[in-house]
Amino acid sequence: MAEHDADREPQPIDEDAAWAAIVAGYGEEPSDPPGAKPFKSVEDLALLEGDRNDTPPPPAPAAPEPPEPKPLGSSVVFAPGVGGPRDFSVAEPSDSDLDDTDEGHFIPPEPPPLPETDVTAKFAWLAVIGGPLLMLLAAVLQWEFTWWLTTLGVGGFIGGFATLVARMTQDDEDGDDPGRGAVV
Template sequence: MTERDQERGDGRDPIDEEAAWAEIVAGYGEEPADPPGVWPKAEELDLTDTVDRVAPVVSTPEPALPFDSGPRDWEPAEDEEEDHFIPPEPPPLPETDLSTKLAWVAVLGGPLLLIVAVLLQREMTWWIVTLGVGGFLGGFATLVTRLRDGRDDDWTDPGSGAVV
C-alpha cells in the first residue's frame, strides 16, 4: 500500500497505478469502445437482412417541367385602378413661430460652431465659447419651456374632481 492509500483511510481497495498505466499505454492509438446506449456507426451496420423486410419503393417519374421561362421573365398581372390603394394627402406640418425657429438654430448651431472651431484649429476665444455653450443652453431652455403639457385648453380646476 502506498502512503496515499493509507492516508485515505476509507477502507477502499488500493489502486494499482502501474497496472492502470500499462493498460492505458497498451491501448494507445486504438479507438475506445462506445458506451452503452450509443448508436452504432454506419460501417458497423449489417443492412443485408433488412433490405428484404423493407417494402419496395415505387417511384413515379415526375413530369418534365418546361424551362422556357425563368424568374426574370415573370410579369405581374395588370392592376385595375379601382383596387389600388392611394393614401390621402398628409396634413400640413404645423407652423412654428420665430422664437421656436431661433431656439432650434441655437441648439444646433452652438455645438456646430464649437466643432468647426476645433476642426479649423482656431483659438477658442471667450466669444466663441460663449456663443457655442450659451447658444445651446439658451435654445434648449427655450424649447423645454415651450413644450405643451398635453392638456386641453378647456380643462377645469384640477381640484374640482372628475367631470361627468
C-alpha cells in the same frame, strides 16, 4: 525540530543535470501515468487485428455498370409542375386582372403640411444645432477658443434647448379630471 526545518529549505538544483535529462529525453514519448490505458494508434490497431485474423479480407463487390451518358443539362431537375427556372420580374397588374372583389391598390393620402413655426422656435432650433456646430468648426479649423466663442457655442445650445422645453405644449385636456382610472 531542526531536522524538519532543514527538510523544508529549498535544495539547490543541478541545472546541468536537469538540462542533460531534457536533452537525453528529447523526441521520446513520455510514459503514461500509472493507471492510464495505453494509447493505441490506428496503425497499431490494424496490426493487432491482422495478427488475430489470418483470413484474407472478402473481395470487393463488382462495380455496377455505368449508366448511359446524358445530354448536357439533363441533370437539372425542377419541382413538379414547374416548367423551368422561376421568373423573378415584377408583373404589372392590368385593369383586366382586377374584378369586383378586388379593392385595388392602396394609395395613401397626402400628409398634412407641417405646422408653421414662430420666429422664437426657429431661433431656438438654430441655437441648439448651431452652437455645437460652431464648436466643432472651431475645433476642426483650430481656432483659438476665446471666451466669446465658447459662450456663444455652449450658451446657445443651453439657451435654445431651455427655450424649446419651456415652449412644449401640454396635451392634457382634462387636467383636473381625477377619474381617468379604470371603471368597474
